[in-house]
Structures are given as structure tokens and as C-alpha cells.
Amino acid sequence: MACILVIDDNPEFRDILRVHLEANGHRTVLAGNGEQGIALLERGGIDMVLTDILMPQRDGVEVLREAKRRWPGLPVIAISGGGWIGANELLGMAERLGADNILQKPVRRDDLLKAVDDALKAxxxxxx
Incomplete structure (x- = not known):
């Protein structure tokens, strides 16, 4: 199965994603912000990225842009619950920037696993 980098500044949500992904046979690598996420990508061995959009120290939009520029074949799924900007606007922007899929928080387990499987198959x- 795939090695998936999960980037989210909320440790509880990050752990929920980890549990669902690992229960489905994937390996996970966790990062608390975009800066950490890019550093982990540079080490190699990552098959997919799941990134929150609104985060400190390099947000998900920056992660998405850099990942698509430096690792163009790498699937990236953007996740957002909104914030001061609505989730639909943020996720729409992520989609326009090349996200392979988008998910709105709270994310249902089945929706997460389908999005991951679809992006990996594509x-x-x-x-x-």
C-alpha cells in the first residue's frame, strides 16, 4: 500500500486520519505544518499527500503549489474546514491549483478512503 504524508496542524484530526489510513493498509508520515511537510517530502518515499489548507508556518496552498512544481506526479488531496474563509472557497482554490481531490472537514472515513484510492488509481x- 501507499506511504501517505498527512499534514495538519490539529493533532487530533491528524491522528484520526492516521488511524483510518493505517487500518486500510497504508503507511503514514505525519507533519504539523507545511514547513515540516515539505521537509518530509524532500526525504523521499512519499506516495501521496493529504494536506489541510489553513495552517501556520506554510499553509496547504503553498504545500500544494510546491508539491505540484517539484513532484508533478505526486497526488495531493486538500482538506479544509474553512475558517475565516469558507471551506468551499478554499477547496475550490485548491482544486484550481491542481489538487487531485478535495475533502471538507469533518471528513467521513468512507469519503477519505475513496478519495485516497481514486487518486492513487488515477x-x-x-x-x-
């Missing part, structure tokens, strides 16, 4: 088709 990436395999691109590589073939």
Missing part, C-alpha cells in the same frame, strides 16, 4: 493510470 496516478497509476498516468504512469502507465
Amino acid at each position: 496516478n497509476l493510470k498516468k504512469q502507465a
